[in-house]
Structure formats: structure tokens, C-alpha cells
Amino acid sequence: MNVRELACQSLFTVCQDKGYSNIIVSQTLQKYKLVDRDRRFYTELVYGTLRHLNYLDWIITAVSTRKIIKLDPICLVILRMGLYQIFCLTKVPESAACNESVKLATRFGNKGMAKFVNGILRNGIRRRMEFNIPTLEENTILHLSLTYHQQQWLIKKWIADYGTEETVALCRYFETIPRLCIRANTTKISRDELLHNLQQRDMDAEIAPYAPEGIYLNTIPSIHDIPELQQGLAFIQDESSMLVAHVLDPKPNEVIFDVCAAPGGKTTHIASLAGDTSIVYGCDIYDHKLQLIEKNAQHLGLSNVRVLLQDAATIGEIYADRADRVLVDAPCSGLGVLKRKLDLRWRKKPMDLKRLPELQLTMLESASKCVKPGGILVYSTCTMNDDENVHVVEAFLKRHPEFKPEKASDYCSIYKEGSYIQLLPQIDNLDGFFIARLRRGE
Numbered sequence: 001m002n003v004r005e006l007a008c009q010s011l012f013t014v015c016q017d018k019g020y021s022n023i024i025v026s027q028t029l030q031k032y033k034l035v036d037r038d039r040r041f042y043t044e045l046v047y048g049t050l051r052h053l054n055y056l057d058w059i060i061t062a063v064s065t066r067k068i069i070k071l072d073p074i075c076l077v078i079l080r081m082g083l084y085q086i087f088c089l090t091k092v093p094e095s096a097a098c099n100e101s102v103k104l105a106t107r108f109g110n111k112g113m114a115k116f117v118n119g120i121l122r123n124g125i126r127r128r129m130e131f132n133i134p135t136l137e138e139n140t141i142l143h144l145s146l147t148y149h150q151q152q153w154l155i156k157k158w159i160a161d162y163g164t165e166e167t168v169a170l171c172r173y174f175e176t177i178p179r180l181c182i183r184a185n186t187t188k189i190s191r192d193e194l195l196h197n198l199q200q201r202d203m204d205a206e207i208a209p210y211a212p213e214g215i216y217l218n219t220i221p222s223i224h225d226i227p228e229l230q231q232g233l234a235f236i237q238d239e240s241s242m243l244v245a246h247v248l249d250p251k252p253n254e255v256i257f258d259v260c261a262a263p264g265g266k267t268t269h270i271a272s273l274a275g276d277t278s279i280v281y282g283c284d285i286y287d288h289k290l291q292l293i294e295k296n297a298q299h300l301g302l303s304n305v306r307v308l309l310q311d312a313a314t315i316g317e318i319y320a321d322r323a324d325r326v327l328v329d330a331p332c333s334g335l336g337v338l339k340r341k342l343d344l345r346w347r348k349k350p351m352d353l354k355r356l357p358e359l360q361l362t363m364l365e366s367a368s369k370c371v372k373p374g375g376i377l378v379y380s381t382c383t384m385n386d387d388e389n390v391h392v393v394e395a396f397l398k399r400h401p402e403f404k405p406e407k408a409s410d411y412c413s414i415y416k417e418g419s420y421i422q423l424l425p426q427i428d429n430l431d432g433f434f435i436a437r438l439r440r441g442e
């Protein structure tokens, strides 16, 4: 298979919602031993097409007489990839992009599809001047959506929530290349020692400003350049996410429940802060995900982690008053981490934001029953959607006056007014995250 065929297949899988682009790309690169140049072109085609998806669809909508949703999915992938080469790459001649796309349509489709693809691409080239992105003044939403590769409904929501200037800053944050952030496994090595070891090997590493175990790597290394990851001395985790365990503030000799725990980033962090006289139960509703928690705990040498197959929405009926501390790191819309998840940007639907708060409140209510009198309940998400954050917590507090909020930022070094921490990428230069800390009365 040639490079374009591989890219076409990978994009087809991602666009059919059958996998994450980073996993598919790395599996493909492992299976097919491509030479460096082909490897780069393959990666560029897959990630570039995905990043520019809404711009490419904007062109297809204008040029095609058939509606996008009526197009054969493989035909749509071939068109997107062809237009990406024509409109966004400078080094591929237009004729090559067209001819190669026609070949793909013949290979994966039929003669009719090949003719259609040829027509659309040549039409696109003829009408090229029509596809300059409108300016911010001409059409704010379309401009931001096409320039920063975000869905229009999200841009509208952000403008309503933060205004245009902050929305631009937010979109810019999501366009920056994510730095790798690692957490020192402080049960085995201090952050200073880990940092020293990395810098000794000429790695451009610096400490994370807010998470006491966090280290950023400014140049993106291959994972294999960091043997400390394989040795269990460090764990890949975003800085925002590291703050959650500190807000929970686990202590020795405690029983702690992490009720939405897989793959165990926070469970293992909590376990290392609590020490081995505590027991941390990492619960999840998916059996196969529990294995990830176990594997991560074992790899980091943590003997105080146990896993539990358990639905967070019913956990309180079984384990009432059992835990000193409970973390609900709820499934959420993930709007705070759009920098990392390119394909997730296009999968988000307004409906997701509507259906989640009810589920989150159910989980929080059930998990709260596990908290012993005087114990701590922490609720966190990786989103900046108030309906999933402050509104869920306030609805919970209204029904449960036995819980009172405590100032979350007293437990970590990022200061926020009010009780809760809402990290905003455009203000805090961190992934969007929400953390609330509640205490049950005695």
C-alpha cells in the first residue's frame, strides 16, 4: 500500500468514529515500516486533514451538488484529503493531488466515484479564490471556526461565555503544541532529582509552576528518551489533572474511593500522596479499564491500590459511610483538553453537554453516600462548561445541606476567588479543569 492509501484508510477509521487518531497512526507506523519521508507525509496527511476538517467541508459544501451527509464515507475522506493537499500544502502540485485522489477513488470505490472526485477537486481549484477565510470583522464565528479549527456551535458558546477577545485567546491556546508533562513518582524519586537527571541528559525540562511533582519537557522527546517512564519513576499526566489529588489532600491510614478512576492517573497520584498505610480503591464501570489501573499502580510500585468494578451511580447503596475521602472525577465533555484531542473536536455534539449534568449529579449524589461523617468529597472534570461544573455542585449542595464547600485553592498553589477552582486555558495557560472540595458535617 502506498502512503496515500494508508492515510486514506486511517482517516476512514477515525472519521467513522472507530478509533482515536493517535492510536491509529502509531499502529499503522508500527505495522508498515515506512522510510522517514513517507512517514512524515503519512502523518501530515492524517493529522493535517483532521485538523482542517471544517475548512475542507466548507469547500466541499460550496462545490458539491450532493450534501456531505449523503456522500459515501470513503468518497468524503478522499475529497477531504485531496482538498487538504490542494489548499493547505504547498509542496504537492495540484495535478498530483487530483490524479492521486482519482486513483484512490478507483481503488477504494468505483469509476463513478473517481469521476465525481475528479469533478469536485478540479472545481475547487477553479474557484480557489472563493475559499479565503472571511476576516473577523466580516464573519466572527466563521472566521474563528475556520482559522482555529473548532466547531461553530462551540465558538458561539465561548463568545457567549467569555466574549470575542477571550475566545480568540482560548482558541490560540488549543492550537499550541502540547508540551509533555510528567509527574515524578515521589514514592521513588523527588521532582528535583528527576529534573536533574533529565537535564543531565541535555533535555529541555522545567518544573511545572503549580503541581509540586510536575515537570514539563519543552522539546517533544520520544517516550523512549525518558527511561524514567519505563522504570516507574515518572508518569505522564497533565498539570491541571495533578492538582486534583492535592485538593483531595489524602492522609495516612485512610480509606479513599476514586469512583471514576481509569486509567488511574489520579488514583496512583492519590495513593503515592497517602502512603502505604492508606488504601485507595480505584473504581470504574468497565472491567477492561480496571486492568489499566492495576497495571499503572504495579508499574509505579504502589501496593496500596485496589480496584473495584462498580458503577459510580450506585456505589453509595453498597459502600455507605466507608470512605474518609471520595473523588468523583466524572466523565465530562472534555472541552478543557481539546488541545490534545484533535479528533474529539469534531465528535463533540451540543447534545453531549445537555445529557451529562444529570449523569454527573447522579454519580456525585451516590458517591457522597460513601463519605464518612467529617469526610471529604471532591468533584472534578476536565471541562469549562458551567452546567457540568458549578451547576452540578450547587444542585448537589441544595439537596445535601450536610455537605459544605471548602476553598479548593487553599490546597494547591493556584489561587482562585470563591470556593471552586475553574481553570480557564485563556487565563491560566493550563488545560481547562474544574475542582470542588466539599466536607460532610460530623
Ligand SMILES: C[S@@+](CC[C@H](N)C(=O)[O-])C[C@H]1O[C@@H](n2cnc3c(N)ncnc32)[C@H](O)[C@@H]1O
Pocket (backbone or CB within 6 Å): 241, 259, 260, 261, 262, 263, 264, 265, 266, 267, 283, 284, 285, 286, 289, 310, 311, 312, 313, 329, 330, 331, 332
Ligand atoms: C474522566 S475519566 C477518569 C480519568 C481518571 N480519573 C484518571 O485520572 O486517570 C472518567 C472515567 O469514568 C468512567 N466511567 C464512566 N461511567 C462510569 C460509571 N457510571 N461508573 C464508574 N465509572 C464510570 C470511564 O470509564 C472513565 O474511565
